Amino acid sequence: MSAAAPAAPAETAPSDWLGRAERALRAAIALPAPILVVAEVLILFVGIAARTFGRPIIWSDELAAILFLWLAMLGSVVAIQRGEHMRLTFLVGKLSPRGQAWCETLAVGAMFLFLFLMLHATYDYTEDQSFVETPALGWSGSVRALAMPVGFVAALLSCGLRLARFGVRDFLGVGLAFGVVAALLALAAPTLAGMGDWALAVFFVGLLGIGILSGVPIAFAFGLATAAYLLCVTSTPLTIVIGRMDEGMSSLILLAVPLFVLLGQLVDATGMARVMVAFLAALLGHVKAGMSYVLLGAMLLVSGISGSKTADMAAVAPVLFPEMRRRGMKEGELLSLLAASGAMSETIPPSIVLIAIASVTGVSIAALFTAGILPALVLALVLAVLARWRAGRDNAITVPRAPAAVVGRTLLVALPALLLPFLIRTAVVEGFATATEVSTIGIAYTVVLGLLVYRGNLTAGMILPMLARTASLSGAILFIVGAASAMSWALTQSGFSQDLAQAMAGVPGGRVGFLLVSVVAFIVFGSLLEGIPAIVLFGPLLFPIAHQFGIDEVHFSIVAVLAMGLGLFAPPFGLCYYAACIIGQVPPEAGMRRIWIYLGALFLGLLVITFVPWISIGFL
Template identity: 40%
Template sequence: MTVLMLFVLFTLLLVLGVPVAFSMGLSAAVILILDGGVPLLVLPQRFFSSLDSFPLMAIPLFILAGNLMNVSGITNAIVRCASSLVGHVRGGLGQVNILTSVMFSGISGSAAADVAAVGSMLLPAMKKEGYKPEHAVVITASSAILGPIIPPSLLMVLYGAMTGLSIGTLFLAGILPGLTIAAFLMLWVWWNADRIGGLRHPRAGAAEIGRSFLRALPALVLPVLIIGGIQSGIFTATEAGILAVVYALVFGAVTGQLDLRNSIRLTRDAAISTSAILIILGGAALFAWIIAREGFPAQLAQALQGLTENRHLALMLIIAALLVLGMFVETISALILVTPMLAPIAAVYGLDPIHFAVVVVISVLLGSITPPVAIILILACRIGEVPYAATLRPFMPYFAIIVAGLLVIAFVPSVTLFLPRELGGYGQ
């Protein structure tokens, strides 16, 4: 009954327009007040203890590093490199858009940063080249969700901090799933090129490919340094964030695109973004504590087992529930909300926790491009100056393609676990 009241209050506050973080925190506070058996001092204790985590310090650092790299001229270099590699393939700039998102993911870790950087450069060019504007926007938004899958990923840092899983292993686990979804999207653009208006570019020569690769090399090296350093034990995820910031500052200074004013503004932006995430995390900690105190995760696992003993069917039910949740709740909020409830279920069904983490992250991420909330799709529409309603119909095939990729990842665990086992020694 307590958990039911908690969810009813949470839903009511959301309907009234209260931000998710405050909806979780306030509903938890009301339940504790009504309970009467728990000192209210628990509220600030639980709130701040959830934030007292060394891995969480990596979040502002990776956000700042991505911001710094984005203004240092690296996006243009990545676009040129991607264009030289796949611009001649059916679909032209659509293929370039997707590959650019893959490469940009290694420095941003954020879907919003990806769609802002890649969209602002490629959407005008795609429309000028003959792409139907709504299709150009949908491709940009769909490929932007690769940002939080391919490392370094803010969502993987959050999941690892909440569950105690190795962030380095989660980073490795996200690489092949991200590339799998990218491959599915590129195949669809290739198949659909004539209908959406994509044109091929002339094939680039070896010299041009080499020059563009060298210009983009600083961005491509960064994720290798981060993952290699974490997995080799040279530094932690938080220390990797410091390395990323220093690397970005040096690169910006060398290119001449970064000055003191830019650095201060970007640091402020990173602090504001981090504060929003931490407020959500604190409110979710109160919410999750009441849920755990009432034994709801165990009850949920028991209810799932009552429905089915089949782990694959259980995973399908979880994915379906997360897709629905993501349609109405912002990505970070949804992940923080469901992780304490769902992580124990992986153990009950014998699912690998790293594999399960990647499936959960991708499932929740899909909500950021799924109507009605669709934050990333709306952002792409604003950048591309396309009415939101015009994208809903062309969006559906891309959604189906990403879901197909997600199902491959969910039911072929080796896609996720191959690199952690081969490069990280996971499970050995």
């Protein structure tokens, strides 16, 4: 979801040729992107069915991975056209109309600049991939990699057409600003190259922070900061940025994101969301903070099923947010609770982050799965107490207790819908489907219920808009992940990780000091690098140091994962905070103040978990 400032002051009325060009480009992307969403659902579902009948299709995952990159790139183009790339506008919104117009031009100009800088690198990357052959299908790797240049060209054209609609004064002003920054960086390049780790602050704190606060979409701010660092301080070709973006966006586990986004929309469109909320409201609606309890419980239930925090939130928020809004809960409170519940549930198995930490450190995955449950429940209790304290501050509507007959009747109606989360979790736990595939089972189940049980809600006219919305939201999320992956690689190559590990080994205070510094450091890592890249980068470095201090490796793993979860949802850099904004359809500035109350409560709970190891290892 874009949190753009009003565009009217910034743009002029489009001429006929501009309008025709924009409509033609939208039409060229509007059909392929939804088709790719449907294709992914069908491929994975057919793969499950074939495996169930003992005739597995060996190429299904490979084809799904190829189409997924195309979906990510075309979806990001749709997000540009619809203005749904995530951005911060809480400062921009305080400016005068003249200032807002200039920042609007800056935002589109920054997107255009990044796409232009990377365009040739996308072709080089596609050419490099032509020498790769897919093992099952035997296709050239360029079939998949071609999605990068095609997506970048379409996005560049979309940004160019938007720029053509802005006033000449703003256009020239933004161009001059980019020219001045580029000239200063070019002149300072020798000095920056000799500054070592301090140069990172210039690009990944200064330049990145200015871009984000000026309203540049988050993903493109990440990309520009990374490209500027590589161009000024290193001799690394920009093709590496494209390769790392591809790698970040192409993890097959992320395929759960668009599928769960689609599932959430289907649950709402079929009326399943309405009947589930009706039952939950009848059961808990009269309780103070009752719907907040429902949200926390739902996140505990679905967390880890998809392996992606964004997919977890996408499975819950569309179902509960409409009713919570109707009951008077403010946008900022909804966003804060959703983001905090995502951080709270990071260690609920099966968690992809726990699997990653086991793979790079050698810690027992069975032990981690056992250890992860109680800490998440402790944090859920902390959030429940906070939610009850916060209830009533937004003039929430008071609802009387529903009669037992109403509770029973709503339960009977909602029972088929309420079985959905149990169906999803059972399919994963029993090995019937992978974490990525299971969402297709949910989609099929939801469609059947919508057609046979909750009839009359789902219509043919709703399908294409839902698919387009799925592509747009997914593209916006995945492009952020790709840009963050490129940035994390740049930080890794700088040697910053080794220097930081050495510094942490010498902190005063011994074991207690190391734990405190580790908590703070992993919060920062999670904010800047996302969970899995941070674990892969710093796990092998810091776990031996923890062992030297006598800290149990399972306990340290749980602390690290929960701390990174806080960072993931902490603005202004936390990736999943913006994913929560997109999924909840809430502008980032709405939760910018309230989120810290929830993160502060989680931080206190994390300190309890950190210094009471029994919570993590008491049942091992």
